[in-house]
Amino acid sequence: MTRRTLIETKILHVERPFVLESGKKLDSIDIAYETYGELSKDRDNVILIEHALSGDAHAAFYHEGERKPGWWDNMIGPGKAFDTERYFVVCSNILGGCRGTTGPSSINKATARPYGLDFPSVNIRDITDAQRLLLSHLGIEKILCVAGGSMGGMQALQFVCDYPENTGSFICIASALKHSAQQIAFNEVGRRAIMADPRWNGGNYYGDVPPKGGLSVARMIGHITYLSEEMLQKRFGREKKMPGNKNIFRPSFEVEHYLDYQGISFVRRFDANSYLYITNAMDDFDLVASLASRQRSPRDEGRTRGTGIKKMDHVKGLVITFSSDWLYPPSQGRDIAKFFRSLDAGVSYTEIDSDHGHDSFLTDVKTQSELVEGFLKSLMA
Amino acid sequence: MTRRTLIETKILHVERPFVLESGKKLDSIDIAYETYGELSKDRDNVILIEHALSGDAHAAFYHEGERKPGWWDNMIGPGKAFDTERYFVVCSNILGGCRGTTGPSSINKATARPYGLDFPSVNIRDITDAQRLLLSHLGIEKILCVAGGSMGGMQALQFVCDYPENTGSFICIASALKHSAQQIAFNEVGRRAIMADPRWNGGNYYGDVPPKGGLSVARMIGHITYLSEEMLQKRFGREKKMPGNKNIFRPSFEVEHYLDYQGISFVRRFDANSYLYITNAMDDFDLVASLASRQRSPRDEGRTRGTGIKKMDHVKGLVITFSSDWLYPPSQGRDIAKFFRSLDAGVSYTEIDSDHGHDSFLTDVKTQSELVEGFLKSLMA
Numbered sequence: 001m002t003r004r005t006l007i008e009t010k011i012l013h014v015e016r017p018f019v020l021e022s023g024k025k026l027d028s029i030d031i032a033y034e035t036y037g038e039l040s041k042d043r044d045n046v047i048l049i050e051h052a053l054s055g056d057a058h059a060a061f062y063h064e065g066e067r068k069p070g071w072w073d074n075m076i077g078p079g080k081a082f083d084t085e086r087y088f089v090v091c092s093n094i095l096g097g098c099r100g101t102t103g104p105s106s107i108n109k110a111t112a113r114p115y116g117l118d119f120p121s122v123n124i125r126d127i128t129d130a131q132r133l134l135l136s137h138l139g140i141e142k143i144l145c146v147a148g149g150s151m152g153g154m155q156a157l158q159f160v161c162d163y164p165e166n167t168g169s170f171i172c173i174a175s176a177l178k179h180s181a182q183q184i185a186f187n188e189v190g191r192r193a194i195m196a197d198p199r200w201n202g203g204n205y206y207g208d209v210p211p212k213g214g215l216s217v218a219r220m221i222g223h224i225t226y227l228s229e230e231m232l233q234k235r236f237g238r239e240k241k242m243p244g245n246k247n248i249f250r251p252s253f254e255v256e257h258y259l260d261y262q263g264i265s266f267v268r269r270f271d272a273n274s275y276l277y278i279t280n281a282m283d284d285f286d287l288v289a290s291l292a293s294r295q296r297s298p299r300d301e302g303r304t305r306g307t308g309i310k311k312m313d314h315v316k317g318l319v320i321t322f323s324s325d326w327l328y329p330p331s332q333g334r335d336i337a338k339f340f341r342s343l344d345a346g347v348s349y350t351e352i353d354s355d356h357g358h359d360s361f362l363t364d365v366k367t368q369s370e371l372v373e374g375f376l377k378s379l380m381a
Numbered sequence: 382m383t384r385r386t387l388i389e390t391k392i393l394h395v396e397r398p399f400v401l402e403s404g405k406k407l408d409s410i411d412i413a414y415e416t417y418g419e420l421s422k423d424r425d426n427v428i429l430i431e432h433a434l435s436g437d438a439h440a441a442f443y444h445e446g447e448r449k450p451g452w453w454d455n456m457i458g459p460g461k462a463f464d465t466e467r468y469f470v471v472c473s474n475i476l477g478g479c480r481g482t483t484g485p486s487s488i489n490k491a492t493a494r495p496y497g498l499d500f501p502s503v504n505i506r507d508i509t510d511a512q513r514l515l516l517s518h519l520g521i522e523k524i525l526c527v528a529g530g531s532m533g534g535m536q537a538l539q540f541v542c543d544y545p546e547n548t549g550s551f552i553c554i555a556s557a558l559k560h561s562a563q564q565i566a567f568n569e570v571g572r573r574a575i576m577a578d579p580r581w582n583g584g585n586y587y588g589d590v591p592p593k594g595g596l597s598v599a600r601m602i603g604h605i606t607y608l609s610e611e612m613l614q615k616r617f618g619r620e621k622k623m624p625g626n627k628n629i630f631r632p633s634f635e636v637e638h639y640l641d642y643q644g645i646s647f648v649r650r651f652d653a654n655s656y657l658y659i660t661n662a663m664d665d666f667d668l669v670a671s672l673a674s675r676q677r678s679p680r681d682e683g684r685t686r687g688t689g690i691k692k693m694d695h696v697k698g699l700v701i702t703f704s705s706d707w708l709y710p711p712s713q714g715r716d717i718a719k720f721f722r723s724l725d726a727g728v729s730y731t732e733i734d735s736d737h738g739h740d741s742f743l744t745d746v747k748t749q750s751e752l753v754e755g756f757l758k759s760l761m762a
Contacts, residue, residue, distance in 0.1 A: 181617040192597070217574045224563065232562035248498075253565050255566050256565065259570065259573075
């Protein structure tokens with residue numbers, strides 16, 4: 001076994017109001033983050049990594065005492081696609097999350113109790129703006145690349161559109177310019193499952209038993225959509241684990257056990273209200289519409305932002321999709337490439353042949369690694 | 382408006398034990414059924430209609446005082462595909478259901494209370510065997526055709542395989558020889574949603590508030606899988622019904638309202654335990670395996686049944702799939718045709734171009750009607 005590089009999640013406390021695009025504000029926010037590699041003298045080797053719905057700031061390396069590394073450790077590290085011997089990689093937990101950054105489970109200083117549903121609605125732009133604060137804190141003005149998969153891809157697109165002067169490139173994997181009715185529908189059923197759990201109690205369950213049942217059902221629905229039909233079939237088929245099960249409705253098929261496990265393990269690390277807020281932000285995301293309405297934003301705290309849809313002929317983009325991803329199908333990736341090409345960005349589009357479904361960006365990274373590595377090297381050339 | 386033909390659901394009380402394939406027995410059963418058209422003098426014009434998961438015996442015509450006709454009224458009636466001026470059409474509610482036929486919400490005479498989870502597990506063969514009892518009661522020995530979509534298709538296949546001598550033909554629409562891992566997974570999440578609802582209470586909720594939340598979530602999951610991605614997009618897209626909604630997690634997108642409505646209206650007419658039992662029967666269905674194990678069945682009450690997999694060169698079959706049905710994809714229909722051709726049945730296979738997804742067999746019936754009509758006429762020729 002090679003050496004394990006240990007890492008700790010740091011917290012940036014921002015002790016001034018953070019105004020959301022809705023006009024509402026948070027009096028202060030915390031941003032949980034990790035960095036990997038060294039910032040170059042010219043500060044020109046920064047890659048911002050954006051996580052997906054259930055991710056967090058811990059993208060790579062190991063936390064002390066933990067057996068599993070960060071969620072994208074197969075992509076980030078020395079000699080890997082996001083090579084930490086060349087690049088300074090930054091990842092933070094999103095606003096509205098529950099893994100160190102301020103969200104509905106955080107303490108509302110006004111009441112000294114967790115926000116619950118008093119937490120204001122956040123959108124993808126609020127999330128990327130919080131990341132911008134973090135970068136400032138780290139003394140970073142410009143980034144070489146912003147990269148992410150799934151909801152992380154949405155953030156990457158929003159980031160480069162809002163700060164095109166400060167962003168050299170983007171990598172958007174298995175994502176969309178906006179959710180289709182089917183994508184909204186799956187998220188909605190997840191939210192309904194949470195809210196149908198009496199323990200959810202209008203979002204006021206902190207200090208009590210959380211809505212585990214509802215959240216685990218939401219996660220199970222998600223997991224079906226993250227995997228391809230082929231892969232589920234290959235991995236589980238109709239194999240039974242306990243054919244002689246006494247309770248007829250206990251899981252008996254292998255695939256049922258798998259989903260059950262995914263649901264239960266998720267509940268331990270994730271907050272049900274965060275699930276509501278974040279899926280809501282995903283469903284509301286509509287990049288082209290948000291750019292058109294940008295001038296009307298009530299918020300402008302002097303941060304560098306463009307207005308309206310800007311040409312970005314200096315920006316390079318890499319859009320990746322997976323052949324078996326039926327949740328974020330290749331057609332949505334082609335739409336992303338088309339839109340950015342219409343802004344004169346130099347966009348490469350690739351559909352990777354994989355049978356891992358939407359989860360391919362996390363689990364089947366061989367070709368993805370080669371593409372990302374080549375793309376990043378081309379930026380430095 | 383044309384005249385509305387009224388119909389009533391009848392109940393057959395079978396006051397003797399009904400032995401299930403598991404060896405367990407029900408001391409008596411009720412079978413709810415309807416018939417349309419007239420039985421011919423030679424009793425050779427019988428069509429048995431099999432309903433899907435949420436269907437019932439009321440397949441056609443109107444119940445007094447109701448605005449909506451039976452669930453397949455667009456297929457059954459004078460001059461329609463299942464032409465009630467030519468055929469005698471029979472449809473019954475399935476065993477384990479909750480619409481008049483004995484199921485978990487029925488009274489267990491041993492305890493004078495609803496069965497709940499004391500109701501024994503039933504499979505597709507138990508369901509079709511109960512139908513066989515009904516046919517005997519109606520004085521019917523042989524049927525011209527057995528037809529159904531989705532789970533109804535499974536029953537049609539089981540019926541013709543178990544009673545090939547007495548079944549002239551089958552029509553199997555949007556169905557499968559067995560469920561894939563993904564189909565099991567979707568059903569499992571539905572079951573989990575029900576069982577995660579504290580009101581489910583281990584299946585003992587009769588006389589109390591039923592697990593509405595869980596059942597409506599299960600139905601919502603189902604509905605997403607019944608519709609095609611294209612159709613959801615066309616019908617709802619990203620349209621919002623109440624953009625200024627106060628509660629941020631109330632449905633705002635049109636598609637959310639639609640699912641919400643589907644969930645709520647389902648809860649009014651369906652029993653959560655029946656949902657568990659029936660989806661379980663669907664997941665356990667494996668036609669080829671069940672035929673191979675047929676001789677080992679502990680049950681044989683002298684009813685006419687084949688043993689093992691029989692050649693059926695006298696049987697004609699029509700297998701229909703829909704291009705946009707991703708839940709029961711055309712590949713599963715081709716597997717059905719292939720299997721029955723291997724038994725020398727004369728099987729036609731058609732993939733109908735439709736964007737209505739799995740629900741096409743209920744909602745987009747123009748081409749399906751023509752196919753069924755032609756197929757039935759060819760049988761009489």
